[in-house]
Amino acid sequence: MNQLQATWYLLYCKAGQEARAQLHLANQAYASYCPYICVERINKGKLRHKQEALFPNYLFVQLNEESNFNAVRSTRGVIDFVKVGRNYQVVADGMIAQIKSSEYAHSQPTIEQVYQPGMKVAVQQGAFQSLEAIYQRADGLERSVILVRLLNQQASLVVNNRDICLAC
Structure with a gap:
């Protein structure tokens, strides 16, 4: 056949x-x-x-x-x-x-899947480059709120998700 x-x-x-x-x-x-x-x-x-x-x-x-x-x-x-x-x-x-x-490999993980509140992150770019911070929450699709220590005080900052990474 x-x-x-x-x-x-x-x-x-x-x-x-x-x-x-x-x-x-x-x-x-x-x-x-x-x-x-x-x-x-x-x-x-x-x-x-x-x-x-x-x-x-x-x-x-x-x-x-x-x-x-x-x-x-x-x-x-x-x-x-x-x-x-x-x-x-x-x-x-x-x-x-x-x-x-590769159909599902192209879907990027959400920011909530990568970072959890309380995780240590490092700022890679911008005015706060090389500062360690604590991840607080997502702020929309492209930004996150982090907590940094400046001049012995804690301050919340809104940064672009591309500007942070997990701290070593």
């Missing part, structure tokens, strides 16, 4: 409808893949974690020579295949495997 070689193709989807296209492709028994990444967003003053498509509006679909390309192109949520000239864009199996293996 001769088994047909399946190839990955790239689809262009309607805005925000990658999941809808994936569902309808699955109903037609086609394998598809849309890598997601966890991102942090501030919504109504609160930090929220949300899953978003790594490549918005794009979806990978696995088809073989006997697949109905017109049915795939007419699937709900799909606009068309991505083309190079007249040919459909083919994606190498190795590329899909690499994206799958």
Whole structure:
């Protein structure tokens, strides 16, 4: 029995409808893949974690020579295949495997996962460079509140997260 070689193709989807296209492709028994990444967003003053498509509006679909390309192109949520000239864009199996293996490696840990209140941190940049401090809390997406000792008094400072690191 001769088994047909399946190839990955790239689809262009309607805005925000990658999941809808994936569902309808699955109903037609086609394998598809849309890598997601966890991102942090501030919504109504609160930090929220949300899953978003790594490549918005794009979806990978696995088809073989006997697949109905017109049915795939007419699937709900799909606009068309991505083309190079007249040919459909083919994606190498190795590329899909690499994206799958590193899908979650690209999501960065949140500041709350790295630093806990009371941990010693060191200021790496800015006017307070090389001072040791105590981490207090996160202040939004890009800043943290730290406690430093200046002139025998403790003072709270708001610093950029890139400017601090764990103290040795």
